[in-house]
Amino acid sequence: MVDGMTKTIACVLYPGLTALDLVGPLQVFSVLAGVSPDYRVAVVGQDREVVDTDTPLGLRPSHTFDEVPSPAIVVVPGGGAPTWRAATDERLLAYLRQAAETADVVASVCTGSLILGAAGLLEGRKANTHWSHREFLAEFGAEPVAERWVEDGKFLTAAGVAAGIDMALHLVARLAGEEVARGVQFGIEYDPEPPQGPLDWTKAPHELFAAWTAAGMREGLAGTPLAERFLRE
């Protein structure tokens, strides 16, 4: 099934990530791969071991980084403290730099864009991340843009967590056409009815989330090379 014409979409796994950041786009791409022989999906990790998430669920990748060195599309999920830790993981950063050289699309969900930033891939690029972390993009030379997903060249960065589903459907439309994207959308019955309505950004709990963000950074970056840069008093 997998030949030279099949493009691999690699979703990256690392310990402690936000499960939905990964699984939203993964489900979209898996439906695409189910209807199009042009795509296959892999979940790539440093090894094949199960990793913990920010939920009680453990996740097991299908492939190692080494087994998928040159995916056509690579997607990096985000999270809290463990994502800051991952942003200092040289093996992960090296994998992303290498993949980015040949990939058609380098995507992220939520704070996954901070890992791309730490890999030096977002310098001079427009990008987004979880709303509570937007200010940190500038630390990596990126220009924060508050949109559901942001495209700049081969880089495609989504807003927080659930935005990965929107971004993935956008990417499917770009890759395979709107008709296929609509079919995938019917497949996952993505016809959202948030019971409290859309988010009212004038009521965003900025202070609460700023405290959580600071705590996550302290925990994730303690003792890492990024500590001095981000953990100022």
Add this chain to the structure above:
Amino acid sequence: MVDGMTKTIACVLYPGLTALDLVGPLQVFSVLAGVSPDYRVAVVGQDREVVDTDTPLGLRPSHTFDEVPSPAIVVVPGGGAPTWRAATDERLLAYLRQAAETADVVASVCTGSLILGAAGLLEGRKANTHWSHREFLAEFGAEPVAERWVEDGKFLTAAGVAAGIDMALHLVARLAGEEVARGVQFGIEYDPEPPQGPLDWTKAPHELFAAWTAAGMREGLAGTPLAERFLRE
């Protein structure tokens, strides 16, 4: 942390399920548990082994059925052929019947409601499932209702896949209030912008999905006690 006052939300794992059916609600409930000591979340399986999904990702539960015999809330995800197979798994059905006796809420996502139906729990109840499978609810004595989520007594059944997120946020509002639900919604930045817009149900690909549904039933129910009932020529 877990005392007699803490309510357990158990998300059920079985082989071959649709990953997003599980992870959407799981993420919502995990954020709730992160801000409220009244709730904890468990992912329950027959054993602690990793199970495959309809994506390349493997999922590992945090607990066994036996370890969480009486959750306050139980949530059953759906899927394709493997979900029909699961609907004939007597250990899973026995767990759900037992949990339903004492649970405050018995919920499902997508075709997870067909498992509840097979367990005999939806007789005379209003319920929903993935739009492509709605007709099968009547086989289990349930009354199909085409809403994003359907409540009937302690039973709460969502539409397909992504509807689990809406249902879970609705449940959080019911359990912990609208303010908490809005906080969780900000946490997962659930402010949907489907790039192709909402689903246009006048253009639903009924024939295509009917063929897939039939294939999934044939594969999942072959050789099971439900074969005679559902696999008519």
